[in-house]
């Protein structure tokens with residue numbers, strides 16, 4: 348650009364280079380979101396009560412029926428990876444709620460007038476939600492241990508499974524960043540999320556094997572990312588031939604972020 | 620590009636904010652329709668207009684939040700569309716609604732803004748403390764903003780705009796919702812900032828505010844500038860006095876209005892039982908008016924001759940009042956008993 352610099356430039360140019368600015372500002376925004384989470388713990392409590400109820404219900408209500416079809420794997424070991432995935436998928440709605448809230452309070456408007464990276468408001472939110480997922484998944488692991496869930500395949504593979512869950516949650520956060528910016532208010536975001544998430548989570552192998560589903564549903568269920576991620580996490584945590592599932596899951600995550608992150612930033616730039 | 624014009628002019632002559640032919644449409648709605656104005660550095664410029672006039676839209680364009688559909692705007696010689704990132708380093712914005720995080724404390728809010736405006740780390744805390752003291756928020760500084768009153772949030776919002784010590788400050792209806800005491804304090808603060816060299820563009824629906832603070836006022840009506848002048852000249856344009864006659868009852872006021880229109884070629888504005896007549900020379904007109912009314916036994920119950928306010932200017936320029944507040948009783952004299 349050849350435009351002359353303004354004659355008055357009273358504030359120093361930032362010294363951090365352009366590539367670092369998104370990280371620096373993203374962390375600042377993430378820090379702010381985490382303070383809010385700590386200060387309003389009910390946000391966290393509500394999002395953990397529901398999956399705990401799920402664990403107890405599924406473990407003891409369906410355990411007997413489903414267990415028979417699992418060829419020697421105990422149902423709780425089958426269930427917990429599915430619960431982890433379910434928790435982060437539903438948790439991603441928080442990303443939409445948070446961003447829509449920032450739009451409503453006018454905070455987004457202020458951010459847009461500040462000399463900060465354009466991606467930071469979104470990456471700060473998805474990063475904070477990632478940190479939140481670390482906590483929630485750890486808590487759910489604890490709950491799982493209480494009802495008979497066990498590490499079968501060594502700690503490193505178990506942790507790798509956890510990371511895969513978190514990666515999927517992060518990708519879903521970007522989807523909901525777009526939803527939040529598009530709908531613009533927290534209530535609508537919540538209402539819009541459920542009809543999309545319910546089939547994704549329930550028409551999947553998260554809680555029961557897909558084998559008993561009708562053929563047409565099985566086609567969907569077997570190829571959608573919740574099933575693929577849950578399957579990959581299960582293989583890592585329970586053990587068994589890895590195949591390509593882990594790579595497929597990672598490909599889904601990368602694909603989702605590649606589509607929704609730019610879309611989100613684009614929406615952020617023009618949201619009014 | 621515009622670089623040539625920017626570099627050939629001496630800095631002193633160049634406005635801090637320049638807006639030329641600014642237009643903004645939202646689908647079918649024309650929010651701004653060819654707005655022009657310029658703000659000299661180190662002054663307060665008032666954008667005055669009722670709800671929906673286009674004040675916020677103008678500020679949003681100048682602060683790079685939305686793009687104009689037509690025209691250009693620059694801040695300290697930097698084009699807001701071509702170089703938004705550079706503009707953002709020159710400005711502070713306190714929007715129409717307090718934009719602070721309710722879950723953070725006031726101090727945390729200011730620190731966050733310091734971080735996001737690249738204020739060096741060692742200056743963030745002192746700057747926050749300084750602003751909290753200046754805005755009378757020190758006692759509540761470490762409470763979540765959720766617990767604040769509307770006025771406290773508003774003050775924090777303006778404080779947040781000041782964190783990076785911006786040379787150009789945008790304040791969108793800064794005193795709306797403030798109690799009179801906070802309002803006066805904020806006016807004082809704005810004056811201090813301007814004395815230190817800051818350029819301020821503020822919008823307001825309060826004519827008194829524009830009159831008290833601004834060196835220049837642009838009156839905005841339905842997306843157009845209908846006047847751009849000093850408050851003094853705006854008042855002079857309409858005449859310096861306004862005659863107000865309280866007629867007691869509506870029908871009497873209507874008859875008196877018709878009479879004055881006929882006999883004196885005046886066009887009084889009627890507001891219930893109250894008639895208003897702008898005039899360059901209130902007391903002379905008063906004699907004529909009283910004579911004419913007396914002859915028809917329409918003696919006013921109350922009579923007031925007052926300085927015309929920007930409210931009157933607004934009425935003359937746009938055909939309607941800025942709001943429905945009761946007129947300032949000001950210098951009302953008790954009329955003779957009738």
Ligand SMILES: Nc1ncnc2c1ncn2[C@@H]1O[C@H](COP(=O)(O)OP(=O)(O)O)[C@@H](O)[C@H]1O
Nearest residue numbers: 619645650668669670671672673674675676677
């Ligand atoms: N994002 C938007 N979408 C559609 N119309 C808008 C939008 N923002 C403002 N307007 C309209 O533009 C006009 C000017 O609005 P605004 O600039 O907010 O006025 P003011 O701040 O003077 O009250 C109004 O009619 C308003 O309804």
Ligand SMILES: [Mg+2]
Nearest residue numbers: 674675676715
């Ligand atoms: Mg407005």
